[in-house]
Amino acid sequence: MAGYDASKFERPSVTVDVILFTVKDDDLKVLLVKRNVDPFKDMWAIPGGFVKIDESLEDAAKRELLEETNVRDVYLEQLYTFGDPKRDPRTRVITAAYFALVNAEKFKLKASTDVKDVNWFSMFDLPELAFDHKKIVEYALKRLRWKMEYTTVAFSLLPEKFTLTQLQKIYEIILDKSLDKRNFRKKIKALELVKEVQEFQEEVAHRPARLYTKNKKIGEIVEIF
Amino acid sequence: MAGYDASKFERPSVTVDVILFTVKDDDLKVLLVKRNVDPFKDMWAIPGGFVKIDESLEDAAKRELLEETNVRDVYLEQLYTFGDPKRDPRTRVITAAYFALVNAEKFKLKASTDVKDVNWFSMFDLPELAFDHKKIVEYALKRLRWKMEYTTVAFSLLPEKFTLTQLQKIYEIILDKSLDKRNFRKKIKALELVKEVQEFQEEVAHRPARLYTKNKKIGEIVEIF
CATH class of the missing domain: 1.10.10.10 (Winged helix-like DNA-binding domain superfamily/Winged helix DNA-binding domain)
Structure with missing residues (x-):
């Protein structure tokens, strides 16, 4: 790492996003939340949010998932960090994406904090998604398929x-x-x-x-x- | 992603770090730079630095590598994002690590900007490293070995x-x-x-x-x- 004074650099915002997959009703589903705030108000998105200054990325991912969807105790794996400068219309936002496979029966979904709805959606029939979340979900599907072929x-x-x-x-x-x-x-x-x-x-x-x-x-x- | 006003959140700094591996003199080597600035002045570290507000993570990784070591035209792969809140003594710094395998003969190393030296080090005889770079290098070695066994x-x-x-x-x-x-x-x-x-x-x-x-x-x- 370069040793410049960190405060001299304009800082980006950092978020986490969580892609949860399940198989339900003979279909591959992904968990989405309906946004209650701008930007992309009323659109579906992957659950997630801003990382607090004193929490780890994984803790932030678990907290956002719990707050927004009531899903807890999930084993999360880091997927990829998306940092395209224009991916958020507000400001520079870099997001660390996590993903997990779960048994949907275990959870009782409940929308809260800044989302107005939460539900499972077929990966093969997704609604339009906020931000670059379509790209993120597709990347997660690629990783999932890869993991299916090479792991248990x-x-x-x-x-x-x-x-x-x-x-x-x-x-x-x-x-x-x-x-x-x-x-x-x-x-x-x-x-x-x-x-x-x-x-x-x-x-x-x-x-x-x-x-x-x-x-x-x-x-x-x-x-x- | 949560839809709060991004400006309400204290923002972390974001850096990129680049782990370059090569095989040279019958040994696995990693490229390190000697820091010329605090913190960890005069210690060896992975090349890297702060992401500019308008550049992608990968562009930042390539720029830092070129500036600090004179290595260019390398195919980088994202390794992992390290976000432990205490990993930098100055402030909250989240780092996206990239890695690559290169043929060392192709490069003429040259230390510049904020580093005073650059060199290849044996992975099996590393000096003490700045920040959490030892952990990052070890994670990269794990990934490298995995890739050796499962890819070409x-x-x-x-x-x-x-x-x-x-x-x-x-x-x-x-x-x-x-x-x-x-x-x-x-x-x-x-x-x-x-x-x-x-x-x-x-x-x-x-x-x-x-x-x-x-x-x-x-x-x-x-x-x-």
Whole structure:
């Protein structure tokens, strides 16, 4: 770092934004908030806000998420810092984006502070977004797909016990393509990603399906595709 | 993003830092500058400095690198943004770190602006570093090793034509372990990472070694180990 007197430099504002993905109703969804203030009042945006002068970036991300959407206790990962000089019409704002995969069932959404609504939206049918949030969300989707192919991150979207059909469905939804059932199962088993549980899923219409549980830590690196 | 009036928030300073790695004299090296100003005057640090209010983070990183070290035309990748509130003794400074792998032969280093010296240092024998730069450099090394194992980034450290021994050496130096020659060659060939050229390396002491060139784009994802 250069050693000039820091006070001589005009300072930018710094924000955090949080991209939360979930799979719900057989669709990949992202959490958005409806803005209650200018700029972009009444438009949908990624939850986030200004970093306080004495809090870390990650603490700021967690605080904004909780304040605006009532979502808490999420494991966040830093995604990328977006610093285009013109990305905010007010002033120079640099934003550190975080992202996470969650099980939507765990949360009771509630809009508060400076947002008037909060909801899950299909990644494949997004409303117009404030600022450069479309670009940020698309970057997050790229990272998510990459992580799906090279790590065990998919498990974070499943209950503790799941069928192989459920696991395959998660992949198909996020990668937005259908996968061959036999090849998929062969790969999952060859990589020892899951282990059998001595239980079956009760379903009226089908014969009971074997339940599995994860055999690797979430996020571990394995080349799935 | 929250929609409060941005001017109501106390703003942090924002810097960029650049971690440049090279392999030189059979060692993994990182580029450091000797500070000419307080704080940490006379200590070694990663090159970097304050982002101007109207320049992008990446432009700032390139400018600081050029100003302080005379290194130019480097492909930079964003590494991570470090925002611990106490990481700079002066004031709140958030830094976006960038990193790159370069061929050291291409550059003529020259210290200028606010640094009094610039040099390559062994990653395995670093001097004490200013700020939290040790943590940043260690994080960069982790990322570098990860990229070596999962991408073709190693090619950026080699001349256009190289022997398989040179390629293996790059891996051994960065991963800091020796690799089995037969297994290494089998993997490289199975993954079709390289292709033969109709030339041999001239070396007096050994029989001539076949030269290869890369068969994949730099940074392409392949699971090497």
